[in-house]
Structure formats: structure tokens, C-alpha cells
Amino acid sequence: ILNVEQSPQSLHVQEGDSTNFTCSFPSSNFYALHWYRWETAKSPEALFVMTLNGDEKKKGRISATLNTKEGYSYLYIKGSQPEDSATYLCAVPNDYKLSFGAGTTVTVRA
Amino acid sequence: NAGVTQTPKFQVLKTGQSMTLQCAQDMNHEYMSWYRQDPGMGLRLIHYSVGAGITDQGEVPNGYNVSRSTTEDFPLRLLSAAPSQTSVYFCASSSRDSRTDTQYFGPGTRLTVL
Numbered sequence: 001i002l003n004v005e006q007s008p009q010s011l012h013v014q015e016g017d018s019t020n021f022t023c024s025f026p027s028s029n030f031y032a033l034h035w036y037r038w039e040t041a042k043s044p045e046a047l048f049v050m051t052l053n054g055d056e057k058k059k060g061r062i063s064a065t066l067n068t069k070e071g072y073s074y075l076y077i078k079g080s081q082p083e084d085s086a087t088y089l090c091a092v093p094n095d096y097k098l099s100f101g102a103g104t105t106v107t108v109r110a
Numbered sequence: 111n112a113g114v115t116q117t118p119k120f121q122v123l124k125t126g127q128s129m130t131l132q133c134a135q136d137m138n139h140e141y142m143s144w145y146r147q148d149p150g151m152g153l154r155l156i157h158y159s160v161g162a163g164i165t166d167q168g169e170v171p172n173g174y175n176v177s178r179s180t181t182e183d184f185p186l187r188l189l190s191a192a193p194s195q196t197s198v199y200f201c202a203s204s205s206r207d208s209r210t211d212t213q214y215f216g217p218g219t220r221l222t223v224l
Contacts, residue, residue: 101152
């Protein structure tokens with residue numbers, strides 16, 4: 001099981017503002033990185049799976065970048081909306097076992 | 111297409127009781143897994159299966175058993191429930207390679223052990 005860290009643990013952002021947060025993981029033997037979005041009382045839903053160093057993925061106002069050499073990924077939310085309020089999880093595989101970070105909880109204030 | 115289903119949604123057990131959490135998927139996925147979610151700890155892998163007849167341990171397997179007799183079903187058995195097993199349990203599946211394939215999660219089972 002790999003050590004996957006996410007920071008900050010939580011953040012509050014004003015509606016319309018942009019924000020970003022980090023997922024850190026061991027850079028050795030990197031295979032892939034997953035991002036999931038988890039709304040309260042629901043189950044986690046996939047955002048991105050990233051495999052290549054320098055990869056950038058985008059889904060609507062949410063985007064992610066990946067640096068496998070230094071072992072980190074950023075998730076960006078542009079022009080935050082109340083519906084973006086959720087916990088964002090990242091996960092990294094070790095063989096066929098996914099190790100999840102504890103998540104960053106984003107609260108968007110109207 | 112129901113995706114990943116879990117039953118029950120809620121369960122209260124007394125210490126020492128046993129029970130089975132059910133998980134089924136209708137997407138013909140090879141890979142299935144069980145996680146538990148505790149406050150401040152994210153999702154922790156309990157057991158996983160890469161195909162029918164094959165299971166393996168995850169990060170926190172003690173006190174739990176699994177079997178995979180069919181592609182569709184992956185039940186999780188609590189042998190003798192303990193208060194430390196109070197948690198929310200999620201089942202997930204992916205098509206073939208859990209390393210790069212999207213995980214699809216079930217709705218979760220909230221378990222309380224008294």
C-alpha cells in the first residue's frame with residue numbers, strides 16, 4: 001500500500017473563484033493516478049485517470065495536471081460553483097491495489 | 111443497466127454477530143473490490159478480486175472474508191462483528207485492469223456494530 005497524501009484537508013472558496021489542491025505520491029514505479037469526486041451521501045465518481053508525465057486532463061471547469069518525476073498532481077477548479085462542493089480523492093495503484101488519499105473537501109460559498 | 115449494487119444500505123449488528131454484505135455488478139467487470147471508509151482516513155482496501163475464483167487481501171483484511179464464485183457477485187463476510195468494524199463499506203468494480211481503468215462504486219452500506 002502506497003503513501004498518498006492530499007493537501008489541504010479542506011478548503012472554502014467563494015463562488016466564482018478558482019482553486020487548486022495537491023495529491024502527492026511516490027514517484028518510483030509510477031503506473032497511473034486516479035481522481036474521483038465524492039459528493040455527500042453519494043458514492044465516488046471518476047474524474048480522470050492519468051498515466052503520462054506532463055499529462056493534462058479537463059472536464060468542464062475541472063482540470064488536472066500530472067508530474068510523475070516529482071510525484072504530484074494538481075486538481076484545478078475554475079470559477080467554482082456550489083455544485084462543485086465535494087470531497088476530491090486521488091488514488092495510485094500498487095499492483096492491482098488502489099491506495100487512496102484522505103481527500104480534499106471543497107466547500108463553495110455562494 | 112444497474113451498475114454496482116449493494117445490499118443492505120444500513121445494518122446494525124451486535125458484537126459477535128456475523129453477516130454478509132452483498133455486492134453485484136452487471137457490467138461484466140473482471141475486477142471487484144471492497145473498501146471501508148472511516149472519518150479522516152479515506153478509502154482503505156479490504157479485499158479484491160481480479161476475476162472469478164481469484165481473491166486477495168488488501169490493506170485491512172482482518173475480520174473479513176470474501177469469495178468470487180461468479181463474475182457478477184463479490185460478497186463480503188464479517189465473521190464476528192466488532193465495534194471497530196463500524197464503518198461505511200463500498201464495493202467497486204472495473205473492467206479489467208484496476209490500475210488504469212475507472213472504478214465504479216456502489217452506493218455503500220453503513221454498518222454499525224454495538
